Amino acid sequence: MLGFQRRSLGTLRLLISLLLLAAWEAGSGQLHYSIPEEAKHGTFVGRIAQDLGLELEELVPRLFRVESKGRGDLLEVNLQNGILFVNSRIDREELCGRSAECSIHLEVIVDRPLQVFHVEVEVKDINDNPPTFSLREQSLLISESKQPDSRFPLEGASDADIGENALLTYRLSQNEYFTLESPTNSKPTKRLSLILKKSLDREKTRKLNLLLTATDGGKPELTGTLQLLVSILDVNDNDPEFDQLEYKVRMMENIAKETLVIKLNATDRDEGVNGEVTYFLMSIKPNGKLLFTLDENNGEVRVNGTLDYEENKFYEIEVQATDKGNPQMAGHCTVWVEIVDTNDNAPEITVTSLSLPVREDTRPTTVIALISVSDGDSGVNGQVTCSLTPDVPFKIVSTFKNYYSLVLDSDLDREKVSAYNLVVTARDGGSPSLWTTAIVSVEVADVNDNAPAFPQSEYTIFVKENNLPGSHIFTVSARDADTQENALVSYSLVERRVGERALSSYVSVHAESGKVYALQPLDHEELELLQFQVSARDAGVPPLGSNVTLQVFVLDENDNTPALLPTPVGGTVNVNELVSRSVGAGHVVGKVRAVDADSGYNAWLSYELLPAAGGARSPFRVGLYTGEISTTRALDETDAPRQRLLVLVKDHGEPVLMATATVLVSLVESGQAPKAASPMFASSAGQAESLVDVNVYLIIAICAVSSLLVLTLLLYTALRCSAGPTESACGPGKPTLVCSSAVGSWSYSKQRRQRVCSGEDPPKTDLMAFSPSLPPGLDREDEKGRQEAGSNNPIHVSFLKIPPIQNVYVTLFGTFVHRNF
Incomplete structure (x- = not known):
C-alpha cells in the first residue's frame, strides 16, 4: 500500500513538471536543458521531440535534424525515441573559459512544413580543476645574515573553475624558519609572502625545501603545490x-x-x-x-x-x-x-754448539747440536716449525720457542754410514709458506768395535818337502772394517808345541804383510801335516783380534831309497837258502822284504830278478810287488847246485831310487833239504803271518769303532737339527784338495764335508785315496799270486796325517779299508 502511494506521488510530480515546462516553452519559444560538465557519453539530456510536440513517426519523414554552431557533435538526438543525449566529452572550461555562464545553443529543423526550434543546454561547472602554480619549483636566495621579520613575496596559484570551486586558501609546510602571509578578502591587494621568523645559519642549514599548498573551495577539495627551494647564502665564518x-x-x-x-x-x-x-x-x-x-x-x-x-x-x-x-x-x-705484515721473510736457521765428530758408540738421546730459528715476520707468518731429513738416526726436539736440539735417535755404525748430511728445514706458517734449509754435516768417529776378519776360517796349504829355508809359503790377509789405527792390522803366530819343538822354529809370519815363511826345510817323513793358527790384531784400544787356521800339508818327494829288511850291510842283503831238487813249479823259496820311508808312488815298490851271468835261464822268479821268490818249473839235475839270485828293488818316484838283494840258493837232494826254512825266511814268514793277523784285527776294530762313531754323529746331528737351524747346524763344506803324485791320485773329497756337532772343534773332513791301475806288464802269475796273497801283501802306502776324528778311506787294489788316525 505504501509503495503504491509513493508511485502515485511520483507520477503526479512528473505531470506537474511537464505542465510547467510546456507553459515555459509556450512563453519563450525555446527549450532549456542543463547538464553538468564532464558527463559521460549517453547521458540523458531531455525528450526533445516530445518537448517540441513532434510525433516520433514524423521525425524521419520530416528530416528531423539538430545543428550547433562550432560545437560539433557534443549532443545528439536518437530518432527512434526522440531523446537528446551526450555524445562526447563536454568541458565547461574549454567551452566558456572563466565565464560565469556557459550554454550550448542548438537549432532543431524539420521540413514539411519547415519549422525551426531553438534549444539551450546549460553546462554547469563542477570542481574538476585543481589550483595550479605557474612553476613547479621556485628558488629563493636568502643570505644567512638576513634579520628576522624579513618578507619574501611569492606568486599565487590560479584555478580554472569558478565560484566556490575557484576560491583558494594557502598553507606552508612545517619548518622553524619561515611563516606564510596570505591575501584575505579584507585586504585583497596584499601579496602572498614568506616571513623570516628566525635567524639563518648556512653552516647549519644550507637549503630549505618548503612546500606551498593551495586548496580550492570545491567539494571535494582539490589542491596544487609549489616547491620552494630556499638557498642560504654564505659568509666565511667556519673553519x-x-x-x-x-x-x-x-x-x-x-x-x-x-x-x-x-x-x-x-x-x-x-x-x-x-x-x-x-x-x-x-x-x-x-x-x-x-x-x-x-x-x-x-x-x-x-x-x-x-x-x-x-x-x-x-x-x-x-x-x-x-x-x-x-x-x-x-x-x-x-x-x-x-x-x-706479509710473509716476505723466510725463516733463518742458526746451528750452534756442534759436538763433532760423533763417536759411533754414542748413546741415543745424546744432544749433538743446538739449533735456533727466527723469522722477521709476525703472527702466523713468524711461527716456525723445524723438520729433519727422514730415515736418519737423528731427530729434532723442541726445547723452547724457536729453539731445538739435534738429538741422536738410534745407534750409529760408522762401518755402514761414515757421515750424514742432515737437512734441517724451517718452515713458517704463512700462506704461501716460506722455508729455509740448512745442512748439518755430522761425521761419525770410529771406535774399535770390529775385529780383523779373515775371508776364510782356515786355509789348506801344500808345500813340497826339502824346501829352501825362509821360503814364502802363504800370505794371510785380514780386513778390519774400522779406520785409522783401529784398522791397522798386525799378524803373529799363535805359539804352540809341535812335538818337542816350538812352532816358531818351523814357520814365521811377517807382522805387517802377513806373509808366512818356512824357516827350515820340511821333511814329509818327519812331519806330514803342520797345523797352526795366525792371529790378526788391530791397533785399537783395547785391541781386537781373530785367528785363522793354516793346515800345511808337506808333500812327499822321492828322497828315500827302498830299505831292505833286515837292514843290509853295505847296501846289499846276502841270503843263503837250501832248496830240495824235488820241489815243483810255483814252490815259494823265500821272500825279499823292503820298505820305503816315502809315501804314495814314491813308496810303491816293485821287485825285479836280474838275469844270471852268462845268460843262463834261472828256474826262479820273483813276484813283481810281493817280493816272493818261487820256482818257475821243477828242478832237475842240470840246474847248478848253487843259484845266485840278484833281486832289484825300486820305487816309482822320480827319479827312481833302488836297492839290491842277493839270494844264494843251494839245491840239495830231497833227503838233505831242511824241514824248516832258513832263519831269514822263517822270520819273514812269521812276520808275514803276524802282519796278516794284526791287519785283520785292526780292520775289525776300525770298522766297529767307525760304525759306533757314525751312529753317534747321526744321532747327535738329528737332535741338533730338530732344534732349528743354528750356526752349528750341519751343512756342506768346501772340498779340500789333499795330494797329487805321479803314481796315484789324491783328489778332492767329493763326499759331503760334515760339520761334527762337537762344540768349537773345526769341521772334520773325510779323505779318499785311490790307488792306480796295475802296470800293463804284470804277468798273469803275478796277478794270481797277488790274488792268493790278498790283503796280506805288504804294500806300503804312506798316509797324510789328518787331524783327530778324521776318517781316511783307502782302496788297495780293489780292497776297501777304513782306518782312523
Missing part, C-alpha cells in the same frame, strides 16, 4: 673540518708505489672561496717524510716509497686543511697508518 680527527688505515707491507692510502675529505661549511679547501702535509713520524705524498687539491695520501713492517709498524701523519676565505681558516687531522 674547514675533517670527517674525523683521527683516521686509522691498515696497509700491507711492500705495497706498490703510488698506492692510495686514504682520501681525506675536509669540508668547510662556508661556500664559494670561503669553502674551497687545500691540504698540506705537516709531519710524518717516525722518519717517514719521503714515504708518503699528499695531493693538496683532492686530499689523496699515496705511498711514495717501500713500506717494511720489520722496520716500522706504525706511521703518524699530520695533515692541515686551509680554506681560501679572508681571513683564512684551518683544520687538522691525524692519519694513523698501521703496516700489516
